[in-house]
Amino acid sequence: MSAHSTSSPLKTYFAIWAALLVGTYVTYRVAFLDLGPFNAAVALTIATVKATLVALFFMHVWGSSDKMIKVVVIAALFFLLLLLSLSMADFGTRGWS
């Protein structure tokens, strides 16, 4: 049901670790550049990439034969997005007409 350790997971772990540190550095530096309205989008995109790497490779979702884990992750994200977006349906439209 679950993935067993491959021949050299260490290489993957260190590569992901390096990518995460690079991502953090990039986020930090880009924050000081003026991208207008895109600063937040860039920062959150990098954060999402980092989170995905942690989930896929450190939490062993990648290569796992357990379908339920993916269902659980997607369900959690879906309901979080529901909370955020439907709340914004109110707060975002208060000023209309």
Add this chain to the structure above:
Amino acid sequence: MSDQAAAAVHAEGHNPALLHHFAEPEQQRDAASLGMWVFLATEVMFFGGLFCAYLIYRLKYFGDFGAASQTLNTALGATNTGVLICSSLTVVLAVWAAQTARRTLLITSLILTLILGFAFLGIKGIEYRDKFVEHHVPGPSFSFDSEPIPGHPGQFANPNHAQIYFALYFVMTGLHAVHMIIGIGIFVWLLALAWKGRLTPEYNTPVEIGGLYWHFVDIIWIYLFPLLYLIDKHK
């Protein structure tokens, strides 16, 4: 089942860690893993309510939030992000060490994880102390006068709105810190298990699911850092 039947089953030499209501160790392991993932889903919604509140007020009081955010120590926040990323590495090394019967690496990784966890809390403590000294802790002693809004020279932030920022800052990072403390507790327990030799290639579920929890707490911080620390830094 009767006591005699139960005794007969146990006499077959099952893994001593196998609990009676499971048919095989695989089933027990998969149940524990699914259980932790489901628990993490509940944690997503727990923090999610705070992210919802933060989203709404940040859009509503963007300038004031920017002004408040400028007063955080971005370098310390970035360092803490790095600390947690390193701790996630040590966690995943610990799990691998348990799976491959590398006792020294296992214990070293667990200890390093704990050190990094304490380092995170220590840096957080320094940040909190700074906020306390600057009177940015919400409540009776809060004061936030004459702080300019980034990108709008001449305009000053509304102290009430800034207080909302700091309220969310403390609740979000505080809740995260509580989860770190719990995580440290879990890893102290894992260290004890590892020391006693109870984490083996046949049975390492505790460190695996403890690791899942730790990684999740790391992911929360991966989002908290840009959201709280990096508003309008370029202005």
Add this chain to the structure above:
Amino acid sequence: MATAVAQPVERENYLNKHYGALSWLFTTDHKRIALLYLGSITFFFFIGGFFALLIRLELLTPVGDLVQADTYNKLFTMHGMVMVFFFLIPSIPAVLGNFLVPLMIGAKDLAFPRVNLLSWYLYIIGGTIMLHCMLTGGVDTGWTFYTPFSTAYTNTKIVEAGIAIFIAGFSSILTGLNFVVTIHRMRAPGMTWSRLPLFIWAHYATSIVQLLGTPVIAITIVLVAAERLLHLGIFDPKLGGDPLLFQHLFWFYSHPAVYIMILPSMGVVSEVIACYTRKRIFGYKFVALSSIGIAVLGFLVWAHHMFVAGISVYAALVFSLLSYAVGVPSAVKVFNWTATMYKGSIHYDAPMLYAFGFLGLFTIGGLTGLILACLGVDPHVTDTYFVVAHFHYIMVGGAVMGYLGGMHFWWPKISGRLYPEGWAKLAALIVFIGFNLTFFPQFILGYIGMPRRYYQYPGEFQVLNVLSTAGATVLGIGYLLPMVYFLWSMRYGKPAPDNPWNAAGLEWQTQSPPTTFNFDEEPVVTWEAYNYEQLGDFPPEQEARGV
């Protein structure tokens, strides 16, 4: 081996295997934990019922002459908080769910028995804190503890009540977690998803709601406590906060919470209708998937509690439309249950009487929900007794009826005794009459203008209020009767056969009461759910049961 004849000698079972208080307080047997919950939620049911009694006594007269206004505020608040968080939310899942889920899927226990016991202890701790809170002053904000009254103005014990609810909520989350993992990982060989009893589907759907909704009210409570203690301004308009943010976060959980309360009851109704019409449930797949549909859609409608609170009219439109959508899966169930009964061999025993009651009363409750979801009508009836009647039709006429029906249906399995059928039929009738007499007048009262949460009212409303209070008294008697005869039956009731109703389901294939580990051998399932064509009719001995 299942038999239709009662065994005269008491066999070893989960009740007599170990004796003594410690064997109960430290048990990990899901069946014993279910009984621990049974005692606890019954206790809180009576506490909540006591507050209801005082409310109805006050409302006998148009003037506020029994209690003061502040006290009345506390009465309806405590009634709501106790009934919602300490009775309805746990009731069926923690009692019938805990007892039956492993049995129905052929497992020896839930996936995490010690977590199950922890759930009960968390519930008890939360309940104790709530009791203490009530005894030392209580809360007066309504069970919905809206801000900024709850955070900045009231002097009552919000934080303590919040802590109690937070802890009880954690209990609810852990129960849901246990069920989801158990249903995924512990089904017996051959027990595929499409062979699961609908009771299991219902509890799976309920668990999804518990897991994803409860954490949001937990964090809301944290924010309210922080705001109250530190005057933060998150919900205070004077400091730039928005009280509606609280309402969004509160109702994001509290609307799905009502589905936590009704879905398990619907699961019970499926099992009871199948058995007492001797037919498989019509449209099994539709009923199963509609449970999941209700769980998911239930998360999309929360702001229908806020139509007049100040949300934007565009949001109101969206939520009104979604609220109509959520009625569809419930209607699917009602139609399928009705179709099941068509050309069935119906037996009008107590569990079936409760199922009939559920069908009618839940339908009325659901239809009046659609009235409330209509943006044109809601401003007239919102915050009136129309709403009070609507939700009591669902929660009492629906959920509690299902709970009582389930308790009767599975009582022989749980206790090894038969309940007295004659008294049970009488009690069901009294409950039905008392319920309608209590709550139907409230629809009229609300429509003609009586607001909720008021302890006095214009004189022309008195007749309907008196009817309602009279009904509440009858309803109370109807609830007391089962307490009495269930307890009586534990000592003096006829010993029950393993399968007294010749019902389908793995729980009936093991002895009554079951042994600690449920099955002597792991069952292997080769038949579809509700195989009543093979089982045939009730065993003939049933005709001999009487008063």
